[in-house]
Amino acid sequence: MNGLSPDLQTPCLVVDEARMAANITRMNTRIAGLGVGLRPHLKTAKSIDIARRMLPDSGGPATVSTLREAEVFAAAGVRDILYAVGIAPAKLHRVQSLRAAGCDLAVILDSVEQARAVAAASASAPIPALIEIDCDGKRAGLAPDAPQLPEIGRILHESRAELRGVMTHAGGSYDVSGTDAHAAFAERERLAVVTAAERLRLAGLPCPVVSVGSTPTALAARDFAGVTEVRAGVYVFFDLVMAGIGVCAVEDIALSVATTVIGHRSDQGWIMVDAGWMALSRDRGTAGHTVDQGYGLVCDAAGRVIPDLIVTGANQEHGILALRAGAVGPLPDLPVGAVLRILPNHACATAAQFDAFHVIPAKAGATPVIWPRFGGW
Structure with missing residues (x-):
């Protein structure tokens, strides 16, 4: 039945492998052409089979949105993971367990309280952290010019924790339509993290990673100057929201x-x-x-x-x-x-x-x- 089992029990979730492969190729080709790294977000798929097709290498890099994802993918051999949701202090023991097992798991944060918790949890072994930057007022993160940005950086850098860099997500790109509008959001996203990274460096702090990401901005950006990596995830499947704002065609879903x-x-x-x-x-x-x-x-x-x-x-x-x-x-x-x-x-x-x-x-x-x-x- 059109490539599906004739005894299919419904409702069930279906993936068109050819369309998925084309979507992955589209993103990989575009990001490689702009000279930055791709850190695919695995939250939509939550599948080892699909992750193996998305990741640049079997070991990563990868992005996740739950520690359950980090645990499953780490057990499957993914060794470079960013947990891209603000860290809750009570979860830091799970982070340390994953790191002790050989996974280079990094966390994100945007407050002095979180930074102190990560610093305290790093007493036995370092935990790397990226500072989340707000580029559009859509959710968590510090403004690029927030006065507490260097303070948070120092708490991490001057403890056994590791200040790994800055990251942002242009969630507002879902609220506009068309390549030009998404390109404008991509520049807003880029400028926010590059500005924050420069502030940290001017304060004498390291900032090796400058991370941006959303599917609309990744596919529309024209300049990644100062950025080291791009995160995106829903591009693997796309959906009607992505089609509705001009990121893909319905036929790509x-x-x-x-x-x-x-x-x-x-x-x-x-x-x-x-x-x-x-x-x-x-x-x-x-x-x-x-x-x-x-x-x-x-x-x-x-x-x-x-x-x-x-x-x-x-x-x-x-x-x-x-x-x-x-x-x-x-x-x-x-x-x-x-x-x-x-x-x-x-x-x-x-x-x-x-x-x-x-x-x-x-x-x-x-x-x-x-x-x-x-x-x-």
């Missing part, structure tokens, strides 16, 4: 949820499927876009978009398919038992609902395979 038609409500203009919000997530990231894709865009079993058919409603285990507002014409004839695929708004949120990827092989006629996926913190 490699991730979908396979679902089965289980009924009809002709009086309401609905087709019922067995994928509700427990499979698709409640993410409505395209609601503010020019084109609202509901809870997901519907495709046939081969991955071809069915014009104007979206998931308009989602209960826990039921999805409601209907024509988008303003569309004309009848509903497509989709009988009970028909298998469909739904493209997600947010790949990270949808993938989090599943423990495996059902792979459509890139090689025609190849046997379908399943790649395990994990979760947890």
Whole structure:
């Protein structure tokens, strides 16, 4: 069945290997052409099989968003990992355990309190840390000109901890559309960390790593002067949010949820499927876009978009398919038992609902395979 097992049990998570490989190649080629390193973010995939395809080398470098990810990938041989969420002091013992086992795991922080906790935890063995810089007011981090920046740097540098550098994430790039707008955000991102790095160096402090990253800015940046590495992750699959802001085409989206038609409500203009919000997530990231894709865009079993058919409603285990507002014409004839695929708004949120990827092989006629996926913190 279009590269999937004929006895597929739905709902399940599907990855198109050929599209995924093309997405990975696109990012690798672009970053290499701009002369910086790539530190792929593995949070969306949470899969050893996919990580091996994303990483420049089996040992890394890699980015993660949970210590559970760090532990699983370290056990699989990844040895250079950045844990890119502000460190909670109670987690530092897990950081030290990973480092003692041979993983060069670094943490991030943006406060004097965190720096002191890392310094104290480094009494037995150094913990490297990067200072998070806020480039757009979207989440954590210090402003590049924050007065406490050198103080935090000194706490790390003058203890047994290691001041490894600075990092930022342009989350605001998701709020604009088009290559020019994303390029402008990329420059804002670059300038913020380069400015912070120079302040640390002028204070006599080391700053070897200058790290930036988001999929929109990584694919649009025109200048990485002063930057040492780029982090990005959702590019491996893309999603409807990325398509909606012009980062990719709908045809590039490699991730979908396979679902089965289980009924009809002709009086309401609905087709019922067995994928509700427990499979698709409640993410409505395209609601503010020019084109609202509901809870997901519907495709046939081969991955071809069915014009104007979206998931308009989602209960826990039921999805409601209907024509988008303003569309004309009848509903497509989709009988009970028909298998469909739904493209997600947010790949990270949808993938989090599943423990495996059902792979459509890139090689025609190849046997379908399943790649395990994990979760947890």
